[in-house]
Amino acid sequence: MTRTILYNLIQLLFVLGFAPLYSGVLSRFKEIVQSRRGPSIIQPYRDLWKLFHKDEVVSSETTWIFRVTPYLVFIVPLFVASLIPVLTDYPLAFAFMGDMLAGGFFLGLGGFFAALAAVDTGNPYGPMGASRTRMVGFLAEPVFMIVFFTVSFVAQSTIPYIVQQKWVASPAAFFSPAHILLLIAFLMLILAEGGKIPVDNPAGHFELAMIDESKGLEYSGRGAALMKWGGQMKFLVLTCIFLNVLLAPWGLAGDVQPGHVLLAVPLILLKILLFTIVLVIIETSLAKLRLFRISEFLGAAFIISVAAMIASIFSASAA
């Protein structure tokens, strides 16, 4: 029991420690593909270090929401990380605290407060970005729900640890149309939620075109660092759900020996590295969509996820 609690804490430290590295590697790869040199992969750590040592300026016009939000945005991905399989393929101490729906609600809570804080400042760009983020958010919500329903229908459970075992049980299950369609829908969801290229340009610093970035414009010092780190952790957590629950639950530690759990760390990092390459290919080969085309992108994701649900229901009734 104490061991599983310890491993759960290791999972949190994994997410906490490697989230900036993940975003660093991602941006470095992108720069290399675009034949530029780009910053070092540890640049996000340096950025965080710098921001934590700077003074924080808070406008006197703002309310408590503005001050609380960075902490919420920082904490929420950690909650989710304690519910999902990051390093082990058996349930840990906190796994039964909440299911996948709870994870979705936690992430939604962070997003909600980030949008509120952006409106709170009175900066004209903040509310604009917040309303755009909400637009992407409410279009992404049904996709998440349908993906979640399909997964829990197939696995007869809503706990992510149990779900992951079902897909790899046989090649027929792994390659079933339902699984493939589900993966594609969730990948599109990750791109939308993480503010990646077909939906949003993470490298853009032009306020009028910003979607995700503009929420943190007013933050400085520690607040900015927490917002940034929280965003990076959220993306790492989404990636872990995609890789460890839906796509390929290989490389996870299978038993309680501490050595195996530590061995899982490089294996998971390798898996994330491969996924990074796929992401870079997507991000460099597509152009950013115009704002009102985003509804088509997420609409397509929704259609694909519903098709996955229908396929899984009918194949289950036929079998």
Added chain:
Amino acid sequence: MVSAQTQLIQGLNALAAGLVLLAAFAMVTTRQVQGVLRFLVVQSLFVAASAFLIGFNRGSIDLWALGCIMIASKVITIPWVLRRLLPADLYERREIDQLINIPTSLLIALLLAIAAEFLVGPLVTAAKDPVVQANLPIGMAGLLIGAYSLVARREAIPQLIGILAMENGAFFAGIAIAPDLPLIAELAIAIDVILIVVVVGVLTRNITRTIGTTEASAMSELREEPRSWR
């Protein structure tokens, strides 16, 4: 007990089925004529892959031949014929004003896919064959979605591609439920399809030359003489 190899091949066939459905949805979302043609080629490749996999599984030479006919006609000949017959600017054209906008089209395509699952549900339950379970509903869905894009598209070439997508869907369902179909029948269909493409292509070329558009909705009134005579 099914052997591991058979299971793997059935799994790969199911993967091809999922991607065929995805390509059908992609054809509905794409505006550009060139993009629609490209997704048709991709879909045909997956259909052919499914024919090869089922042929390998059942030890049927016919299905291998069918896959080869599929690749020869849909992946090589038809895109080549269309490219030779029609001016290049036709491919870069986008259909901005569609009869029904794309999100609605997607929803309709989804409803058609659900309807297809319902229609073939009893058959799939009766067959108890994983290959039929994967191919029949998705082939049916591909057929219905192709028919829909035939109705909803305005440009001539996407309409033609709608016919070809319908044929893809029928072929995809057919290889699973009727593996012993005479080769000569399939060959006739394949040649028929190429002929359709040539006829529609030539017609479209002449229409573009005389009228300057290929939009079906713009050709609602009968003209006795070309516009240049006036």
